[in-house]
Amino acid sequence: MTTILGKEVGPIGYGLLNLTHPARGIPEEQSIASMKQALDSGANFWDGGEHYGTPDRNSLHLLRNYFARFPNDASKIVLSIKGCLKPDFTPDGTPEGVRRSVETCLRVLDGKKKIDLFECSRVDRNVPIETTVQALSDLVKEGKIGGISLSEVSAKTIRRAAKIHKICAVEVEVSLFSDHVLSEGIAEACAEYDIPIIAYSPVGRGFLAGQWKSVKDIPQGDTRLMFPRFSPENFDNNLKLVQAVQQIADKKGITTAQLAINWVRQLSQRKGYPVFIPIPGASTEGRVVENSEVIDLTAEELSDIDSILASFETAGARYPERFMDQLNG
Template sequence: MKTRVLGHNGPTLSAIGLGCMGMSEFYAGRDDAESIATLHHALDQGLNFLDTADVYGPHTNEVLIGKAIAGRRADVFIATKFGILRDPTNEAVRGVSGRPEYVKSSCDASLKRLGIEQIDLYYQHRVDKTVPIEDTVGAMAELVKSGKVRYLGLSEASAATIDRACKVHPIAALQSEYSLWTRDPEVTGTLAACRRNGVSLVAYSPLGRGFLTGAFAKPEDLPADDYRSRFSPRFQGENFKRNLELVEKVKQMAQAKGTSAAQLALAWVLAQGDDIIPIPGTKRRTYLDVNIAALDLVLSAAELAELNAVFTPDAAAGLRYPESFIASVNV
């Protein structure tokens, strides 16, 4: 397994991680037995970076991870998150909390569900506009001092917030959506902020929530209860058709190179810097092996330039989140 270092002089992790959200929620086809088999297979292959959050399920994904890693704690680096509040009566309604007392209670709850004594990487899932980032990160830093957490991270934070947070305590990672069709970290300055502060970028949805794999030819290919078909603007109506044209170019390039669209898309993310660790999500062993194989795919300067020309920062049609969710990113 190829490796990359997290943050400034941080731990050495597998160069690709595993996003576990879809194992428990949002994407159709939940199968806990196959998910656990996939998690075990990942660890057997040397992929040791697992990503979860208390909001996934909610809570059930952490429980699943805890069950899967029982007896294998030394083999895994666990990242989880706090901060998103969900309305139990309406899945489209979300709130955010960065209150210090909430930080601490959330950590204790996650430790219990995961069945571990220390979280390797603890993220603030979304920044709370009503609480100074200094207060939230200060509370997170206390968790490090108490031994409950090893490293701290932020998710979807702005460049200014990253700069402020790093003055309180070292931040090892910023998790943000980053892929061929989501170039926001480059445009907003968050990638630059990460690099001047020694923060790794953990790229979630590096395969565009599966769209960049070429697996979908029409909106109907997604189950009716899937998050993407219900809420994601890029998977709906005319946006879907326009984005499909982009993906066709990826498929053509992949075919010419003798690889898959998924591997080409992941190889592009990996080529953007050794300080970037993509965490594609899957709940099946077959797809996991496809993703890991992308580590051996080398793209030439000409191929990277061709992909960049197709996937300009504004190439994708539609917002990456519904309007109601967008307000909580890049804060």
């Protein structure tokens, strides 16, 4: 367990993106049941966003309705919300943009749950990070948010931001496909300031669940087909990693998703690294239970995975080209 804003959070959290994705069309009752199961399974760090869904139905609306139904759960959850994106999904880290985003989120939540952590989804490269963090710091002082997180930032940005205000968490993509936080100094910078890493997409956007054997298995219209790692020219190469780690998972009697999630979680045990909290997303109660199970991989299993990763190179970028310049801000 680790502590954020004085509250203990479980070793595996819960991401809400899948629940309100317009293309998924998940009924609200199913979403609320999955959220309830997440809390019951010990996943009390929840990650939502102003842009997770549409302006009329996003994760904030879902959270408001959940806590209206289960008001006693509000104090049990550490809620992290992302925002500060313009309608065209470009970052807005200006003081005015930060305040607009936070106040919009608070208005939708309607007092049902406070925002424990708030982060700008991406760094606005036209605004100094010090200016953005100072704007967030002002909102902390006003009591509108509990603390500040960062998202998709470089080690340099973490250090600059931490000089302005305490940073409570850093969110970044981490998976067997995406381990750049380990090689680019991000993990070390977080450890330096005792900042936990919130690891999103620990199952590689579902790739590491092992359900797809061919790019043709992914339904037409699925947004994952927009991501380079799922493109026909990259899919077969990336499938090799899934097949390799699946042998380890099968031998242990767990799913590849469980292996992937707990590999990320156990990065916390490695010397010089901070706490890693993976936040898998799941839209059914059964999958929530599966994803939330803490399973310790042995030293031998971790070594075998390291050997696989040492000889494997992920094919394709993490995001479509138009979004790549927003990463590692």
